[in-house]
Amino acid sequence: MPSYRAPRGTRDLLPAERPAWARLERVASDIAARYGYRELETPLFELSDVFERGVGETTDIVEKELFRIAPRSEDREAWALRPEATAGIVRAYVQHGMRTWPQPVRLSLIGPMFRYDRPQAGRYRQFWQWDVEAIGDPGPAVDAELVELGLRFYREAGVADVDVLLNSIGDPGCRPAYLAALTAHYRARVDDLPERERRRLETNPLRLLDSKDPDMAAVNLDAPRITDHLCAACDEHFAAVKAHLAAMGVGYRVEPGLVRGLDYYTRTAFEYYRRGAEGQQQALGGGGRYDGLVELLGGRPTPGIGFALGLDRVVLALAETGPAAVAEPVPIAVVCGADPAGTAERLRIATLLRAEGLAVRAELGHRKLGRQLEAAVRDGARYAVILGDGLPSGEVGLRDLRAASQKAVALDDLAALLRRKAGSPSTSGRT
Numbered sequence: 093m094p095s096y097r098a099p100r101g102t103r104d105l106l107p108a109e110r111p112a113w114a115r116l117e118r119v120a121s122d123i124a125a126r127y128g129y130r131e132l133e134t135p136l137f138e139l140s141d142v143f144e145r146g147v148g149e150t151t152d153i154v155e156k157e158l159f160r161i162a163p164r165s166e167d168r169e170a171w172a173l174r175p176e177a178t179a180g181i182v183r184a185y186v187q188h189g190m191r192t193w194p195q196p197v198r199l200s201l202i203g204p205m206f207r208y209d210r211p212q213a214g215r216y217r218q219f220w221q222w223d224v225e226a227i228g229d230p231g232p233a234v235d236a237e238l239v240e241l242g243l244r245f246y247r248e249a250g251v252a253d254v255d256v257l258l259n260s261i262g263d264p265g266c267r268p269a270y271l272a273a274l275t276a277h278y279r280a281r282v283d284d285l286p287e288r289e290r291r292r293l294e295t296n297p298l299r300l301l302d303s304k305d306p307d308m309a310a311v312n313l314d315a316p317r318i319t320d321h322l323c324a325a326c327d328e329h330f331a332a333v334k335a336h337l338a339a340m341g342v343g344y345r346v347e348p349g350l351v352r353g354l355d356y357y358t359r360t361a362f363e364y365y366r367r368g369a370e371g372q373q374q375a376l377g378g379g380g381r382y383d384g385l386v387e388l389l390g391g392r393p394t395p396g397i398g399f400a401l402g403l404d405r406v407v408l409a410l411a412e413t414g415p416a417a418v419a420e421p422v423p424i425a426v427v428c429g430a431d432p433a434g435t436a437e438r439l440r441i442a443t444l445l446r447a448e449g450l451a452v453r454a455e456l457g458h459r460k461l462g463r464q465l466e467a468a469v470r471d472g473a474r475y476a477v478i479l480g481d482g483l484p485s486g487e488v489g490l491r492d493l494r495a496a497s498q499k500a501v502a503l504d505d506l507a508a509l510l511r512r513k514a515g516s517p518s519t520s521g522r523t
């Protein structure tokens with residue numbers, strides 16, 4: 093007998109867990125609307141090229157973690173599941189001529205992302221992100237708006253004590269000189285570099301700065317800092333981002349080692365951490381400016397900035413310290429009957445009530461009334477609507493399952509009565 097399980101690194105979100113996710117989606121949608129970010133969807137897969145160009149060929153995400161889709165023989169195109177949302181959104185911006193819309197185009201997307209990562213706590217192969225992008229604004233004010241927007245999400249979601257780490261990684265004007273200084277620093281210590289980092293030194297030296305390898309900590313301690321190598325324009329931009337954050341009362345910490353994993357970032361880079369967890373390589377979310385990306389994906393030169401917040405890690409954080417679990421919705425009533433075989437009438441009445449907007453289950457089994465009522469209590473329903481049971485036609489029994497009291501109600505009044513009860517605060521969910 094086969095014994096199937098969800099693929100490694102993926103999880104089923106069971107009904108008891110799903111409401112916590114739905115709540116986060118509501119918080120995100122609500123904040124997006126308040127800040128004027130409009131929701132969109134892009135496909136879960138794109139041409140691999142979109143990610144290879146848009147994320148960068150020398151990044152871990154593309155080199156090691158891209159879920160490539162095995163091509164069918166008749167297809168000449170190579171696809172991959174999306175590892176992040178920005179590249180697909182920017183592809184959509186170019187494809188749909190969004191540069192003719194009022195700028196910046198503010199966009200928001202919630203959905204699953206896929207990375208062939210080594211699974212561990214808080215690291216999955218399918219995970220969820222809330223992604224927010226502002227395309228067409230060079231900043232610096234919008235940079236600060238986004239940093240604060242992310243913090244607001246954590247606050248409204250109930251994750252306490254989230255810190256912002258902030259950096260500027262310059263632009264194609266000033267970064268080459270910095271990279272040369274950085275490379276020289278590592279070359280002088282090449283014997284201390286782990287093998288993998290030695291290879292990356294030649295392709296993407298910036299990545300050595302945020303290396304997860306513990307042996308790199310000492311080598312990075314006295315590495316040159318990008319913030320000491322910014323050109324005047326980048327320096328001014330960075331100072332203005334900080335000034336805008338200060339004007340909003342948003343605290344942050346400048347972290348010169350923060351470079352983010354993606355090739356296309358310019359200037360502002362930021363990450364969110366739970367206080368005290370900065371060293372664990374488990375950011376709650378992160379983002380940055382990508383002024384070269386639109387052009388890289390075939391559009392005209394257009395600045396942009398965005399972030400992605402990992403929802404899985406927010407759910408984990410909330411399970412540890414957050415507010416009580418979110419209740420699953422429960423039916424207001426279960427339609428039961430004295431005649432175990434009377435399923436047609438039970439279903440008919442439930443259908444009438446559902447058409448009136450009520451959450452109602454009908455007892456569809458052929459069990460005795462007592463058993464039906466026990467099941468209704470297990471469902472968390474507040475009432476049982478009881479058919480038959482010696483009542484005249486046109487009337488049903490309405491049993492309050494908590495008070496264990498019962499009265500006769502005219503069928504014509506039932507929906508209005510239940511609607512009133514459903515609106516009252518004593519109807520709570522299942523926890």
Ligand code: AMP
Nearest residue numbers: 209214215216219375376377378400402
């Ligand atoms: P990144 O663009 O890689 O910085 O990802 C942004 C956020 O997505 C991270 O801060 C995490 O919260 C989340 N994230 C990234 N990769 C994973 C993963 N494999 N599993 C769960 N969450 C992830």
